[in-house]
Each structure stands twice: as structure tokens, then as C-alpha cells.
Amino acid sequence: MSNLNELFAEIRNEFPALTQKVHGKKLFYLDSGATTLKPKSVIDRIAHFYLYESSNVHRGAHYLADIATQGFEGARHKIASFLGAGQVEEIVFVRGTTEGVNFVANTWGLNNLKAGDEILITIMEHHANIVPWQMVAEKVGAKVVAVDILENGDLDVEDFKKKLNSKTKMVAFTASSNVLGTNTDVVGLTKLAHAVGAKVFVDGAQIVSQQKVDVKAWDVDFFVFSAHKLFGPFGFGALYGKKEILETLPPYQGGGSMISKVTIEKTTYNDVPTRFEAGTPHIEGAIGTAAAIEFVEKIGFDKIHAYEMDLLKYATDKLLEVPDLKIYGTSKDKGPLVSFNLKGAHHSDVGQILDQEGVAVRAGHHCTQPLMARLGVPGTVRASFSVYNSREDVDALVKAVVKARELLL
Missing domain, CATH: 3.40.640.10 (Type I PLP-dependent aspartate aminotransferase-like (Major domain))
Structure with a gap:
């Protein structure tokens, strides 16, 4: 896995958007399910x-x-x-x-x-x-x-x-x-x-x-x-x-x-x-x-899949350690994203607090209102991962979620 981590650390350098700061904090972009960032080669x-x-x-x-x-x-x-x-x-x-x-x-x-x-x-x-x-x-x-x-x-x-x-x-x-x-x-x-x-x-x-x-x-x-x-x-x-x-x-x-x-x-x-x-x-x-x-x-889907699944497992395990947090969607065969809520907190409030910490996620019904009705919630917070993410992004996400829990519950 160390070779993959080195490879994707280099790939991260291809995305200029990640060099900027948000609210004075380093940007941790976890909204690839909505849209992926663009590498320099495409730009x-x-x-x-x-x-x-x-x-x-x-x-x-x-x-x-x-x-x-x-x-x-x-x-x-x-x-x-x-x-x-x-x-x-x-x-x-x-x-x-x-x-x-x-x-x-x-x-x-x-x-x-x-x-x-x-x-x-x-x-x-x-x-x-x-x-x-x-x-x-x-x-x-x-x-x-x-x-x-x-x-x-x-x-x-x-x-x-x-x-x-x-x-x-x-x-x-x-x-x-x-x-x-x-x-x-x-x-x-x-x-x-x-x-x-x-x-x-x-x-x-x-x-x-x-x-x-x-x-x-x-x-x-x-x-x-x-x-x-x-x-x-x-x-x-x-x-x-x-x-x-x-x-x-x-x-x-x-x-x-x-x-x-x-x-x-x-x-x-x-x-x-x-x-x-x-x-x-x-x-x-x-x-x-x-x-x-x-x-x-050029990267190869075999490497992309292995890397993103490692991130998904790491993120899932870390988020499950947070009290009062529920994950929606626990299939054994799933893509690199986690949808969750803090029990008793509105998803939009959680999303705003995460944003203040530089963590970019999606919060809402994700254009899937029938699914939200099936799940019995108005919306969720969704963190989605891609080739430019790392465990550092996940750690920032979890830290921000813990802060949101302290502020909202």
C-alpha cells in the first residue's frame, strides 16, 4: 500500500484547486460525488x-x-x-x-x-x-x-x-x-x-x-x-x-x-x-x-479502486468511532463515499461546521428525495473520496465531525 500512497501523493499535485485555503484553513475536498476536481492536464x-x-x-x-x-x-x-x-x-x-x-x-x-x-x-x-x-x-x-x-x-x-x-x-x-x-x-x-x-x-x-x-x-x-x-x-x-x-x-x-x-x-x-x-x-x-x-x-482502474477502497474502509472505521453517528449504506460492494448523520443534528448544520474547518462535503437530499423518504430522513451529510484524497483528508473530516457533535448536541 505504501507504493500506492506515494503514487497518489504525486497525483494530488496535479490538482491546483487543492493548493488554496478556505476560511483560513487548508482545503479538504470530499465532494467528488458531486463533481471531481480537474487535473492540470485536462485544464x-x-x-x-x-x-x-x-x-x-x-x-x-x-x-x-x-x-x-x-x-x-x-x-x-x-x-x-x-x-x-x-x-x-x-x-x-x-x-x-x-x-x-x-x-x-x-x-x-x-x-x-x-x-x-x-x-x-x-x-x-x-x-x-x-x-x-x-x-x-x-x-x-x-x-x-x-x-x-x-x-x-x-x-x-x-x-x-x-x-x-x-x-x-x-x-x-x-x-x-x-x-x-x-x-x-x-x-x-x-x-x-x-x-x-x-x-x-x-x-x-x-x-x-x-x-x-x-x-x-x-x-x-x-x-x-x-x-x-x-x-x-x-x-x-x-x-x-x-x-x-x-x-x-x-x-x-x-x-x-x-x-x-x-x-x-x-x-x-x-x-x-x-x-x-x-x-x-x-x-x-x-x-x-x-x-x-x-x-x-494512465493511473489504471486497478490502482484507483484499491486506493479508494482503502480510503473508504479507513473513513468508515473512523466515523463509526464517533458517538451518535449513523452511516447510511453499508453494502459490501459500494463506491468510495459515506453518507451519515449525527443523531439530533440537522445535516445542513453539520455541513456548515465542516465547511468552517475547510472540509468540503455535500449536505442535503442529494437529488434523491424518494430515497430519503425510504430512509426516514430529510437528508444526509455525504463525504466522497477520489484519487486526490488521503488519510489526512479523512482525519480532518472526523475531527470536524467531532467538533460539530460538540457544538450541536
Whole structure:
């Protein structure tokens, strides 16, 4: 483990944000579940694009346009390989996970769901993987059904099997809960869903920075992630969809780029994935995401996973030593985050005290109000870890939590 500690101590130096102080204290950033910090390599790559390559893509007849297009489409190839997609055409650029869900709900959903059909989700879902399905269900007369969890935060597979039936046309679930940390059995759930003829949509926002994704081996129909959860820029993400499914879908938006031919009477649309990418794209977002993937691949997911799991165990053990503290989500297979509350203290008050100590965490319902209702709390404090954290960050967290307990209880 000492070699890993040395490696990640060097990696920490790649994040300029950590050199600053907050309220006169050293910054301990434990909010990677909301967004990861950005390494210098990603920042520099985006800056280089703006400084020397800034041009629109695809249609320019000059050098800068060619360079920008190479970077932009090169990113599509990089992302396809990163996700294990079979073909580069299976990667659609979106603004993030939320737009990816809305895209599928408003194309596949509106064209395939009908009255009486069911959309199966889990009680753990982020609002982004609930609301779009509710909206399309309301339009077509379908129904959204949620699978429960066990007391330790694992998905209740027996409840999943019970609620999965011939009416189920779409199964949409997170690969890793942003509150409980629970990792779901993507392969197992996908096989069960396909057995009844349902399509599978996976929210990969949390999992994408933690472990290797292989959409082809997993056999999922759709998978989406946001770049900002993967050390990349805001406002960019990628949706994977099986090509044979994407080819059946209508355009999501109309405009430039997504067309083949336009007349006043009729428009014919471009091939996938271009038909889904209307207008000037987020070019630097794609290029920055490619740089973020290179950053991750240079480290290696095996090392990332081992290091983050060590931090998770250390943090869990230390927090459990604090009296009056309850952790939500104790699955044996979970991501590097801990959600907790101090009994008798409001999560927002705890979060504010931690902030005064330089410890950055998330406090609230984490866009998972149905899950909070299931847990019987209005919200939690969430500390989430990444490659730039260390046991020093955990010690600072625990010290600040102890202080919050002294002040609030």
C-alpha cells in the first residue's frame, strides 16, 4: 500500500484547486460525488484548444477546422473505447447524464411506450433518472414502478424479480448510488430485464470514475455518464446506445449538422449519431473529456479502486468511532463515499461546521428525495473520496465531525 500512497501523493499535485485555503484553513475536498476536481492536464488541454485550435468542426475548409474536427471526433473514438462500445457510432454526445436520460425518454420512450406499460426503476435513483421517465409515462399512460432496497442499502433483488413482468418495457437503474454508494449488479439485472423483453438504461454517473465500464460485455442497451464526474469539464457527457436501437430513433432536436438535406417541404436526417447532435457542439468538452480519460487510464482502474477502497474502509472505521453517528449504506460492494448523520443534528448544520474547518462535503437530499423518504430522513451529510484524497483528508473530516457533535448536541 505504501507504493500506492506515494503514487497518489504525486497525483494530488496535479490538482491546483487543492493548493488554496478556505476560511483560513487548508482545503479538504470530499465532494467528488458531486463533481471531481480537474487535473492540470485536462485544464491545459482545454486551454490549448482555445488558444490555438479554436474553430468550429466538420464544415470548415481550413486548417484550424481540421484540427478541431480531429480532436472532436478523436474524442468520440476515445470514449467508445473507454466504455467498451462495439462501434464509434454508438456514442452520442450530450450535455451530461441528465440530458442523456431525457434524450432516451423522449425518443425511445415516446416511440415505444404505450398505455399500460411499466418503467422499472429503483428507489435509489437520482431525480435525473426518475423525472424524465415520469414525464414520458404521463404522456403515454405508462407507469413508473420502483424497486426497494434492503436495510444495508443493497438493491432488493427479490423485489426486483417480483416487480419485473411482461408489462415492463424499460428498466432504468444506477450502476452506483450517489447516496448509499451501493454498486448494483448491472449484468445480473440486465439479464433478468432482457428475459422479459425489456430494454435497459444504466445511469453511470458515479461508476465511471471508479471502475472499468464494458457496455458490450454488460449487454446494456443504453449507458450514460457526465464528464465532470470523471475529472473532465462541465456541460458535456456521452450516451452509449446499441446501434441497432439508435437507428430506429427520431431526432431529439432539429437544426444544423443533424440533417442530410433540407428543403422547404421536407428534411431528411443524417446517420447516427450525428442526427442527434444538432447545432454547434461542445467541442472543448469532448476534447477535455478525452484528456480526462487519458488521465484515468494512465493511473489504471486497478490502482484507483484499491486506493479508494482503502480510503473508504479507513473513513468508515473512523466515523463509526464517533458517538451518535449513523452511516447510511453499508453494502459490501459500494463506491468510495459515506453518507451519515449525527443523531439530533440537522445535516445542513453539520455541513456548515465542516465547511468552517475547510472540509468540503455535500449536505442535503442529494437529488434523491424518494430515497430519503425510504430512509426516514430529510437528508444526509455525504463525504466522497477520489484519487486526490488521503488519510489526512479523512482525519480532518472526523475531527470536524467531532467538533460539530460538540457544538450541536
